[in-house]
Structure formats: structure tokens, C-alpha cells
Amino acid sequence: MQALKIAATGMSAQQMRVDVTANNISNMSTTGYNARRADFADLHYQQLRSPGAIVAGTGEVLPAGVQIGLGVRPAAVAMEIKQGSMRPTGGELDIAIQGNGYFEIEMPDGTSAYTRDGAFKLTGDGQIVTSEGYPLMPDITVPEEAREVVINADGTVFARFADQVQGQQIGTITLAGFINEKGLEAIGDNLFVETEASGNPVIGEPGLNGRGTLRQGFLEESSVDVVAEITELIEAQRGYELNARVMTAADEMLSATTRIR
Structure with missing residues (x-):
């Protein structure tokens, strides 16, 4: 079961999002500071059935494959170029x-x-x-x-x-x-x-x-928008909680599997 590892990458990503937001808020009074934003990208996919593959025996072309995502990774932490007041x-x-x-x-x-x-x-x-x-x-x-x-x-x-x-x-x-x-x-x-x-x-x-x-x-002045940063912080917190729930659910499923006799 990959869910534990996938959820762990999600929690790590949301933690980075919180770190970036915290840095923005701490620099809300820094002269000429531009806010940063964390960008993320999905990880490689496990290809169980590739789209467009030929089905053995029938010769049919698969219109869609079976691809299992393996989580998320940080792509960049970039400045938002914006004029401060x-x-x-x-x-x-x-x-x-x-x-x-x-x-x-x-x-x-x-x-x-x-x-x-x-x-x-x-x-x-x-x-x-x-x-x-x-x-x-x-x-x-x-x-x-x-x-x-x-x-x-x-x-x-x-x-x-x-x-x-x-x-x-x-x-x-x-x-x-x-x-x-x-x-x-x-x-x-x-x-x-x-x-x-x-x-x-x-x-x-x-x-x-x-x-x-x-x-x-x-x-x-700093271009940090405090209201936007608070919103970003709440979203990151909720995302972290959801990934933690996924880990809990995956753990319970694995626990149930080990109890089967």
C-alpha cells in the first residue's frame, strides 16, 4: 500500500507551504520585501496500464491507462513581483x-x-x-x-x-x-x-x-497581503490535516489486513 508514503509527501508539502507563509508574515514590515509562494508538482506515476497500449488478443487500443500517482514534490519557491505601497x-x-x-x-x-x-x-x-x-x-x-x-x-x-x-x-x-x-x-x-x-x-x-x-x-513597504497569507495558512493547515487522515485510514486498513486469519 503506497498511501502512507503518498500522504507523507503531502504532509511535507503542506509543511513547506506553512514555512513559506510564516516567512512572509514575519517580513510584513521589511522594506521592499516581495512575498514568496511555494509551487508544487506531482511525482512520477506507477504505470500499471499505459494509455494507448494494445490489448493482447484483441488488438484494441486502450483509451485510458491505469496510472497510480506517487505523491507531490516542491517545484519552486518564487517571488511574487508586486509593487509595495x-x-x-x-x-x-x-x-x-x-x-x-x-x-x-x-x-x-x-x-x-x-x-x-x-x-x-x-x-x-x-x-x-x-x-x-x-x-x-x-x-x-x-x-x-x-x-x-x-x-x-x-x-x-x-x-x-x-x-x-x-x-x-x-x-x-x-x-x-x-x-x-x-x-x-x-x-x-x-x-x-x-x-x-x-x-x-x-x-x-x-x-x-x-x-x-x-x-x-x-x-x-512590503508587498505582503496579510489577509491572503492568513487564508494561505488556513488552507495549508487543512491540507495537512487531510493528509494526516489519509495516513490514519491507511494504517487502519493495514491493521485490519494483519488481523485476518
């Missing part, structure tokens, strides 16, 4: 992306990572960095005597000084786009790295070639 903060280094794109960040080993978390800070040298201290790329340094930083929608960054009417451009913030954002690999700290599935980053000016624009003084 804009939360006004008033911070001059708080930058939200309205539309597609990622900020490029330089990691300690010199490689690039990507994020939609625009809660930037300044170092003691005036360099713009993430909350973890990773520099924004291309590198932008705010002069110590600057009294205000202005960031336009197209990424140009200006510093205003006390003795000047016009701001002085000190750099440009670019955005990276990917042909398959769901192929990015999350590494924590709101950061992603490129993979073969995501494709190479296409970096350029905000507002061009499908890239979003920047909004200074805003942060993008």
Missing part, C-alpha cells in the same frame, strides 16, 4: 523605486548585489551606504559642508550649500533590471545576487527602458 518618511536618503529595478550594492568581496531597500545612510566620510554599511554603486559621496541632498526622479543627485543658490551635482543613482527577476538568489539583508536564471543585469538611468523612477523621502 509608498510610505512617506521625509528622510533625504530614503529612496523608493516606483516601478521596476534594483539598486546596485557593492559587497565586501567586490561583487555586486541588488536590493529594493532604499533606506540609505551616510558614513563618517559622507559615502552613501545601506543599513548594513555596503556602499551604493556607483559610489556617491556627500560633501561635509552640504546642507541638503536632493535626488531627482531620474537619479541625479545634487548637494546644496549655504553659499550657493543652485545645487551642485555630485552623482547619479542607476538602477539594474533583470529579464527574470524571479531567478535572483536571495542572500539575506534584503539583498539579491544574479544567477544564470535571472540573466545579467541591465544597468541604466531610472525612467528609461522599462526601469522605474525614484522618489526621495519615501520607502517601499
Whole structure:
């Protein structure tokens, strides 16, 4: 009897579904976080009679076969690409992306990572960095005597000084786009790295070639829909319970079989 093993794969799948949902709910306040969804696929089938087979003796073609499924397996846990709402903060280094794109960040080993978390800070040298201290790329340094930083929608960054009417451009913030954002690999700290599935980053000016624009003084909130997550959690719990009942029923049937004399 395969029912015990099949039900076990179903319970494992629903447990993963709960784990993914729990991670979404725990990140409901994480800046720029996109909810994840677990996708599943059925396992191989035990072919007792293949569809289209020729019946021995009659030569008839079977219109349908006998295929016994062997359960379910995880296929992917992918991001749901969805724009989060804009939360006004008033911070001059708080930058939200309205539309597609990622900020490029330089990691300690010199490689690039990507994020939609625009809660930037300044170092003691005036360099713009993430909350973890990773520099924004291309590198932008705010002069110590600057009294205000202005960031336009197209990424140009200006510093205003006390003795000047016009701001002085000190750099440009670019955005990276990917042909398959769901192929990015999350590494924590709101950061992603490129993979073969995501494709190479296409970096350029905000507002061009499908890239979003920047909004200074805003942060993008998590795109997690709490009501949808609670619904997902209830469905996963019910699915787990049903698979557990299948295991109980299969166990009782096996028990009855062993009692036959």
C-alpha cells in the first residue's frame, strides 16, 4: 500500500507551504520585501496500464491507462513581483523605486548585489551606504559642508550649500533590471545576487527602458497581503490535516489486513 508514503509527501508539502507563509508574515514590515509562494508538482506515476497500449488478443487500443500517482514534490519557491505601497518618511536618503529595478550594492568581496531597500545612510566620510554599511554603486559621496541632498526622479543627485543658490551635482543613482527577476538568489539583508536564471543585469538611468523612477523621502513597504497569507495558512493547515487522515485510514486498513486469519 503506497498511501502512507503518498500522504507523507503531502504532509511535507503542506509543511513547506506553512514555512513559506510564516516567512512572509514575519517580513510584513521589511522594506521592499516581495512575498514568496511555494509551487508544487506531482511525482512520477506507477504505470500499471499505459494509455494507448494494445490489448493482447484483441488488438484494441486502450483509451485510458491505469496510472497510480506517487505523491507531490516542491517545484519552486518564487517571488511574487508586486509593487509595495509608498510610505512617506521625509528622510533625504530614503529612496523608493516606483516601478521596476534594483539598486546596485557593492559587497565586501567586490561583487555586486541588488536590493529594493532604499533606506540609505551616510558614513563618517559622507559615502552613501545601506543599513548594513555596503556602499551604493556607483559610489556617491556627500560633501561635509552640504546642507541638503536632493535626488531627482531620474537619479541625479545634487548637494546644496549655504553659499550657493543652485545645487551642485555630485552623482547619479542607476538602477539594474533583470529579464527574470524571479531567478535572483536571495542572500539575506534584503539583498539579491544574479544567477544564470535571472540573466545579467541591465544597468541604466531610472525612467528609461522599462526601469522605474525614484522618489526621495519615501520607502517601499512590503508587498505582503496579510489577509491572503492568513487564508494561505488556513488552507495549508487543512491540507495537512487531510493528509494526516489519509495516513490514519491507511494504517487502519493495514491493521485490519494483519488481523485476518
